[in-house]
Amino acid sequence: MGPAAGEGGPWLLLALPPLLLLLALLVRQLLKQRRPPGFPPGPAGLPLIGNIHSLAAEQPHVYMRRQSQIHGQIFSLDLGGISAIVLNGYDAVKECLVHQSEIFADRPSLPLFKKLTNMGGLLNSKYGRGWTEHRKLAVNTFRTFGYGQRSFEHKISEESVFFLDAIDTYKGRPFDPKHLITNAVSNITNLIIFGERFTYEDTEFQHMIEIFSENIELAASASVFLYNAFPWIGILPFGKHQQLFKNAAEVYDFLQKLIERVSENRKPQSPRHYIDAYLDEMDCNKNDPESTYSRENLIFSVGELIIAGTETTTNVLRWAVLFMALYPNIQGHVQKEIDLVIGPNRMPALEEKCKMPYTEAVLHEVLRFCNIVPLGIFHATSKDTVVRGYSIPEGTTVITNLYSVHFDEKYWNNPEVFFPERFLDSSGQFVKKDAFIPFSLGKNYSFHRSFS
Numbered sequence: 036m037g038p039a040a041g042e043g044g045p046w047l048l049l050a051l052p053p054l055l056l057l058l059a060l061l062v063r064q065l066l067k068q069r070r071p072p073g074f075p076p077g078p079a080g081l082p083l084i085g086n087i088h089s090l091a092a093e094q095p096h097v098y099m100r101r102q103s104q105i106h107g108q109i110f111s112l113d114l115g116g117i118s119a120i121v122l123n124g125y126d127a128v129k130e131c132l133v134h135q136s137e138i139f140a141d142r143p144s145l146p147l148f149k150k151l152t153n154m155g156g157l158l159n160s161k162y163g164r165g166w167t168e169h170r171k172l173a174v175n176t177f178r179t180f181g182y183g184q185r186s187f188e189h190k191i192s193e194e195s196v197f198f199l200d201a202i203d204t205y206k207g208r209p210f211d212p213k214h215l216i217t218n219a220v221s222n223i224t225n226l227i228i229f230g231e232r233f234t235y236e237d238t239e240f241q242h243m244i245e246i247f248s249e250n251i252e253l254a255a256s257a258s259v260f261l262y263n264a265f266p267w268i269g270i271l272p273f274g275k276h277q278q279l280f281k282n283a284a285e286v287y288d289f290l291q292k293l294i295e296r297v298s299e300n301r302k303p304q305s306p307r308h309y310i311d312a313y314l315d316e317m318d319c320n321k322n323d324p325e326s327t328y329s330r331e332n333l334i335f336s337v338g339e340l341i342i343a344g345t346e347t348t349t350n351v352l353r354w355a356v357l358f359m360a361l362y363p364n365i366q367g368h369v370q371k372e373i374d375l376v377i378g379p380n381r382m383p384a385l386e387e388k389c390k391m392p393y394t395e396a397v398l399h400e401v402l403r404f405c406n407i408v409p410l411g412i413f414h415a416t417s418k419d420t421v422v423r424g425y426s427i428p429e430g431t432t433v434i435t436n437l438y439s440v441h442f443d444e445k446y447w448n449n450p451e452v453f454f455p456e457r458f459l460d461s462s463g464q465f466v467k468k469d470a471f472i473p474f475s476l477g478k479n480y481s482f483h484r485s486f487s
């Protein structure tokens with residue numbers, strides 16, 4: 036016989052509050068997933084997770100370009116209750132990042148970024164005082180200790196010699212150049228940030244870079260998108276987000292110790308590198324309660340500079356090596372230009388760049404074709420705005436599909452063909468192209484613009 040009707044009463048009373056809570060959370064989530072009025076159209080999503088599953092099914096930038104052919108250059112995605120718009124093609128990216136540069140310069144307050152950097156540091160800071168102060172300091176320091184100095188070119192040549200010597204130790208045997216390229220490339224940034232390079236045998240530094248790169252991959256994974264949509268997932272003791280947090284804590288400790296070591300003999304107001312310059316700014320602003328300079332933001336900024344500079348440039352060079360192997364004909368042309376302009380016995384000089392249009396064109400085509408940062412870094416709107424008649428509320432996540440710009444048929448003939456000559460005019464001179472934007476556009480491009 037089943038229980039009498041009254042016997043289920045206490046259990047029902049106990050189960051009711053959690054059930055009601057669950058229902059309330061469900062309704063809240065479904066409401067969050069509704070497109071705001073006037074928002075761009077987009078692919079239909081699933082209840083709760085929206086379009087996150089589609090990002091796991093194929094490469095997100097390829098999926099997004101395909102969706103733009105259905106829904107238009109500006110379309111929307113639901114990342115599990117996080118409203119996002121995707122900008123595809125050069126015109127759409129320019130309209131937002133250049134014509135409305137202030138509004139589109141913010142970064143989204145995603146739970147992952149909040150947990151990792153509290154929206155501080157350099158790359159992920161919100162648009163405001165911290166954003167301006169940290170970019171200005173980075174641009175000035177990179178000029179003072181790096182690209183603005185003639186002696187810096189000599190230091191890059193020195194690193195190239197270390198790199199070539201390390202290759203020679205393989206005596207022509209095959210090897211994976213990834214680690215050597217990573218070390219050599221990061222040493223250029225290291226000279227500016229720490230005033231020193233790390234040897235290719237420094238396994239501690241290499242380990243830090245490796246787990247940092249792993250975090251970049253993890254941050255782009257669908258399961259971490261799920262964490263952003265449902266941050267309570269963070270209490271689960273397993274999953275990719277836990278690996279990401281563990282790596283981030285290890286990188287933080289490593290950088291904290293390194294920063295302490297390189298600033299040991301610091302003389303205030305006589306900076307030798309980025310760390311000293313940052314600590315000087317901290318001193319100058321120590322009585323300002325609103326100051327955004329802090330030990331924590333210094334550690335985040337250093338980490339961001341290292342990884343932003345290393346991952347990207349390393350991958351460009353690795354792609355370039357691969358393309359030279361794939362296209363011996365193009366390799367032959369580059370080699371001919373090198374032999375003609377530099378010759379076999381000395382290092383190249385930056386001023387010779389303008390005499391090497393073909394090599395310049397090949398490097399540009401590698402950057403266009405390989406799309407090192409295919410979706411840029413997520414932006415956000417700092418105010419309500421209107422683009423192409425669509426209403427975009429403040430705080431909307433903005434994804435710049437740079438891959439779609441580099442394959443935009445309005446600007447590139449046969450974009451799917453690797454063809455360096457597209458960057459040359461009829462007399463073989465190098466020509467710039469508007470729709471070449473591997474470093475993105477707008478206010479967040481200012482850091483890279485300062486290199487040139």
Ligand code: HEM
Nearest residue numbers: 158224343344347348351407408411412473474475479482
């Ligand atoms: C070929 C190499 C590189 C590529 C393709 C690349 C690409 C990018 C892209 C697409 C962004 C996002 C811009 C945006 O928010 O819209 C970015 C941001 C950034 N990159 Fe690079 N980058 C490269 C090299 C470097 C180097 C060498 C450094 C420094 C050592 C660096 C430091 C940064 C910083 C600090 C930001 C954030 C800028 C900001 O938010 O204002 N990058 N990069």
